[in-house]
Amino acid sequence: MGEWSRSVIPIARGLCLLYLTNKYLGTTVITYGPSMLPTLNITGNLVLVERISTRTGKLRPGDVVIFRSPETPRKIVCKRLMGMEGDQVTYIVDPKNSDRCKTIVVPKGHVWVEGDNIYNTKDSRNFGAIPYGLLQGRAFWTLLPRKDFGSLAPKPR
Amino acid sequence: MGTPRVLWSITKKCFTVGVITLTVSDLFASIVPVRGASMSPTFNPKTNSLLDSLSDDRVLVEKLCLRNYKFSHGDVIVFSSPNNHKEKHVKRIVGLPGDWVGTIYDVVHIPEGHCWVEGDNTASSLDSRSFGPVPLGLVKGRVTHVLWPPHRVGTVDRKTSQNRVSSSSSASKF
Numbered sequence: 613m614g615e616w617s618r619s620v621i622p623i624a625r626g627l628c629l630l631y632l633t634n635k636y637l638g639t640t641v642i643t644y645g646p647s648m649l650p651t652l653n654i655t656g657n658l659v660l661v662e663r664i665s666t667r668t669g670k671l672r673p674g675d676v677v678i679f680r681s682p683e684t685p686r687k688i689v690c691k692r693l694m695g696m697e698g699d700q701v702t703y704i705v706d707p708k709n710s711d712r713c714k715t716i717v718v719p720k721g722h723v724w725v726e727g728d729n730i731y732n733t734k735d736s737r738n739f740g741a742i743p744y745g746l747l748q749g750r751a752f753w754t755l756l757p758r759k760d761f762g763s764l765a766p767k768p769r
Numbered sequence: 770m771g772t773p774r775v776l777w778s779i780t781k782k783c784f785t786v787g788v789i790t791l792t793v794s795d796l797f798a799s800i801v802p803v804r805g806a807s808m809s810p811t812f813n814p815k816t817n818s819l820l821d822s823l824s825d826d827r828v829l830v831e832k833l834c835l836r837n838y839k840f841s842h843g844d845v846i847v848f849s850s851p852n853n854h855k856e857k858h859v860k861r862i863v864g865l866p867g868d869w870v871g872t873i874y875d876v877v878h879i880p881e882g883h884c885w886v887e888g889d890n891t892a893s894s895l896d897s898r899s900f901g902p903v904p905l906g907l908v909k910g911r912v913t914h915v916l917w918p919p920h921r922v923g924t925v926d927r928k929t930s931q932n933r934v935s936s937s938s939s940a941s942k943f
Contacts, residue, residue, distance in 0.1 A: 626784045629790035635795065680906030683882040685838040721852035745849030745907045 638662040640755065641678055643690045647733035651676065651764060654738070658756035659690075659764070661749040673699065674766030676751040677725065682739050688748060691735050692767065695724035697744070707731055716741075723747065764769065798831045800916060801847065804857055807888035807895065811845070811925065812915065827917035828859075828925070830910035836922070838905050840865065840884065842934070843927030845912040848886070851900050859907060860886035860896050861928065866905075868936040872898055882906070889928070 695701040722741035727733025785814030864870040883902035888894025
């Protein structure tokens with residue numbers, strides 16, 4: 613009995629530490645889809661995500677963030693942060709059909725996110741500004757594929 | 770004698786206990802104090818009993834519901850405020866995605882992935898009537914039991930208001 617518990621507790625502690633690191637420090641995420649071209653590939657990227665910036669609030673427009681979709685809470689979505697609360701955001705409403713622009717002010721407690729590939733993305737232009745509480749982390753480094761290894765630079769706006 | 774070794778062993782034990790407790794409270798259930806009277810009389814009813822006025826209610830919040838984000842009408846949930854992610858609110862789910870909820874002025878359609886929450890104490894509650902439907906991604910847990918004060922220990926029941934909500938065929942389908 614003593615022998616058995618001597619090996620289970622370190623294993624449990626290790627797993628819990630792994631879980632806590634994943635939830636509070638950083639994790640890796642596989643992205644797929646065309647909405648962040650050319651920054652991220654359609655077929656998929658393995659990116660490193662850190663969770664400290666979202667907790668401390670040190671996010672800046674231009675950061676690539678992951679968040680829970682406001683329409684499907686089980687889905688995690690990756691887009692670029694374009695405006696914090698109080699910022700004025702100007703965006704093209706429907707880039708495929710017209711050049712009409714709209715300017716809004718991001719409400720308190722919310723952020724505005726947009727995909728880099730404005731022709732094929734569902735983002736704040738469709739579902740509006742998202743509450744800050746939905747943000748899950750900031751993607752800052754691409755691990756795979758090897759040719760894209762490197763940091764995800766903030767795109768100058 | 771072996772004081773550094775004893776100290777190290779105690780530290781390791783505390784660390785292990787802390788790490789495991791944190792993980793369990795994140796993944797399964799945690800105990801949370803409820804502040805404010807917006808859920809009166811379910812939580813913090815302002816009666817004249819001594820224990821009620823001394824401290825806030827403590828409730829058990831279960832996190833297993835966050836696997837599937839499937840909720841039912843009448844569930845009491847804990848969620849991050851849409852206006853300030855650092856604050857958490859405790860309210861009851863009145864409407865699920867696809868429902869039509871009647872407020873004083875009009876009828877609101879709850880979009881996909883959102884819910885309509887209201888406090889049991891309608892007179893003094895800051896809820897969806899002020900900040901609109903809440904995305905389900907903000908939900909942090911579901912309240913199942915009251916644990917303190919002792920004379921009100923028990924499960925938190927679902928209470929639905931059929932007369933104000935018109936729902937699509939099955940309650941938690943989305």
